Amino acid sequence: MAMPHDHSHPQTELPADPVLRVKALETLLVNKGLVDPAALDEIIETYAHKVGPQNGAKVVAKMWSDPGFRDAMLTDPMPVLRDMDLYGRQGEHMVFVENTDTVHNIVVCTLCSCYPWPLLGIPPGWYKSDAYRARVVREPRAVLQEFGVSLPEDTVVRVWDSTAETRYLVVPQRPAHTEGLSEEDLAARVTRDSMIGTGFAAETV
């Protein structure tokens, strides 16, 4: 009864503690001349501090403020995003989906963890959790309740499962009483969760 079906997995060779496992792999790859530790620092710096939901918020605020820009983002966003330096890895094919009085959009990747990195950065832990991936396609309203979001029964919930390289970003509804605000002030209302669809834009700052 030998004959393994799948081969045994290389990762089983590595230390059990994940901290040591990462360190071991890094050290090996650095010693083989394949990885520059400074490049790792630079990647981390990029996603820890430079690229994050503030990028998406800027786009959403501009869509709220500028009808021509909004039309462009809804019809052919990639040239504009390139111009704004918001193109890049995991954001090569953006689609903006607008919430309205009758439609609420929410984004997931049930098969892994696809997410629009150039606009939202790296996804939070819960977005990558089994519970979110398993449940939100089947019971989005129950999931939204856990995020404190209640929707009217006659609002249609659209759950976008990111199964290809297309990345979806939710354009939340503009909060009331924000007519006079600058794009910068509006952007402060656009939370990360509102662009995933698990929240609304903030009524107050």
Added chain:
Amino acid sequence: MAMPHDHSHPQTELPADPVLRVKALETLLVNKGLVDPAALDEIIETYAHKVGPQNGAKVVAKMWSDPGFRDAMLTDPMPVLRDMDLYGRQGEHMVFVENTDTVHNIVVCTLCSCYPWPLLGIPPGWYKSDAYRARVVREPRAVLQEFGVSLPEDTVVRVWDSTAETRYLVVPQRPAHTEGLSEEDLAARVTRDSMIGTGFAAETV
């Protein structure tokens, strides 16, 4: 973000070590007057030493030897099994499926671990394993190879997935050169695995 979806599980209250977990549950139930430790000993004694594949082997050997008995077992086995004191829990609805030159049968329970207890006892570990449950319906021939069993391409493999309370027992082919043997000697050729379908009856004892 409270509102648990499924309630948290009572079993999480119990000790992490399974040995202690079983002991803790037993002690609690005994102290509540719900379980008799001597009854547990009796159940274990029954399945450790009294009820096992020797029961099924006796039936198979008789089917090989007695055409009338074979017909009864293939058409309406339960009255006969009751007469033989081979009726009981997890064997209330037996179906005997015969291997032939053109058909090889094999039994699994993909959803849990259903198995004909009165005739085969408690299933071995591998029968209850994820690997057996997941694979044998999709690639029975690869699984059989792991058990050292090769079948001709033109033999049809029938995998019986025990999804109801019906329990299947494979009647292996009678080995060659066993014409003169007594039922008792024949029974010694009938291995447990041959009645699950992951083996043949023994050519020699």
Added chain:
Amino acid sequence: MSRVHDMGGRFGDGAIKGEDDAVFAEDWHARALALTLAAGALGQWNIDTSRHARERLSPKDYTRFSYYEKWMGGLAELLVETGVVTRNELATLTPEGVSDLAERKLLAENVAAALAAGGPADRPSDKTPDFQRGDRVKLRARAGNVLVRGGHTRLPSYAAGAVGEIVIYHGTHVLPDSSAHGLGDAAEPLYAVAIKAADLWDHPENPNDEVILDLWQSYLERA
């Protein structure tokens, strides 16, 4: 898949461990089995309820637990849900008195009779068989419980939506989808249905090989 126990056809599980050939590899395995049977004899749940209790373990627990750990997890679940044991008793392992069910305790001298008595699943039913041997049937498209959200069912996902042929009529049997949830036996015709490997898998080992499942009439429609 409805839940993670529904693993037929799954890829990635590796070789079957032939060395795991024992009935009871550890003493506590036997004890866990016996304890489950003795607790079941109190009559507070049926086999469908108890299967569902094990299936409701979280996917993480179901996947990491050894076989009899699942049984213990399911048993703890059932004991608390049926009120046989309170959650506090389970947490403290201190009984709050003798149970009202104590008179139903399975005694050693009754074990042999209890195991021999069995628990047949066939029941009279006013549902008559719609199909007969040789009929082509299509299985329900989704492996889910239509009575109870997230409920128990015995239709494996790998076969959902497939077309097969009735090979045995078993009579009328308790419907687990109902019985597991206290909704009654709801007995109905049960059939063995043979499905060609070519109709189940993208890459069958041999297209003429078959999987045969026992399926209730309400899982089936004429193909």
Added chain:
Amino acid sequence: MSRVHDMGGRFGDGAIKGEDDAVFAEDWHARALALTLAAGALGQWNIDTSRHARERLSPKDYTRFSYYEKWMGGLAELLVETGVVTRNELATLTPEGVSDLAERKLLAENVAAALAAGGPADRPSDKTPDFQRGDRVKLRARAGNVLVRGGHTRLPSYAAGAVGEIVIYHGTHVLPDSSAHGLGDAAEPLYAVAIKAADLWDHPENPNDEVILDLWQSYLERA
């Protein structure tokens, strides 16, 4: 389900842990992400290969691992399979010399440009779109790879066999089922397909709610 990563619609997972809101809850999470991107920059695999490497973790590992443990598991798999690192090097953590790929090492000064360059998945194709917005389509009955047994696919099981409506045509994109296995880009038309909750689930919260998936033309037939 083809593999255990394909968990959409699964029951039993419990509440979503709102407290797990961090991008990098631990320093090593960030390091694991960066190491995976830097190793990917060596050009020895593509995004489909790397997704499949994570999916091929055993069900037990996939289920028990935290997110970035899966990434590390997948990375170790890829490094050995592509020969970038030998199994012995991995086991001993001792390099057998500098790699021939060292000249492709991603340098710190090139990180920004590499991330900004992205890796678009649209490709020219001689396959023309068979469907247009508003067309009703039926999804492939099984969520499996028809090219490679046990191979990668992006059709989730929960949607297999369902009927939906084309809502967006995305152009022609790399087919992951081919690309993950070194069989070429095999680009073909890609669509967003909306499926009513009532057509996916036995007990939808609201029958008019929808799930929208991106699906390749070969996953679809006219309904």
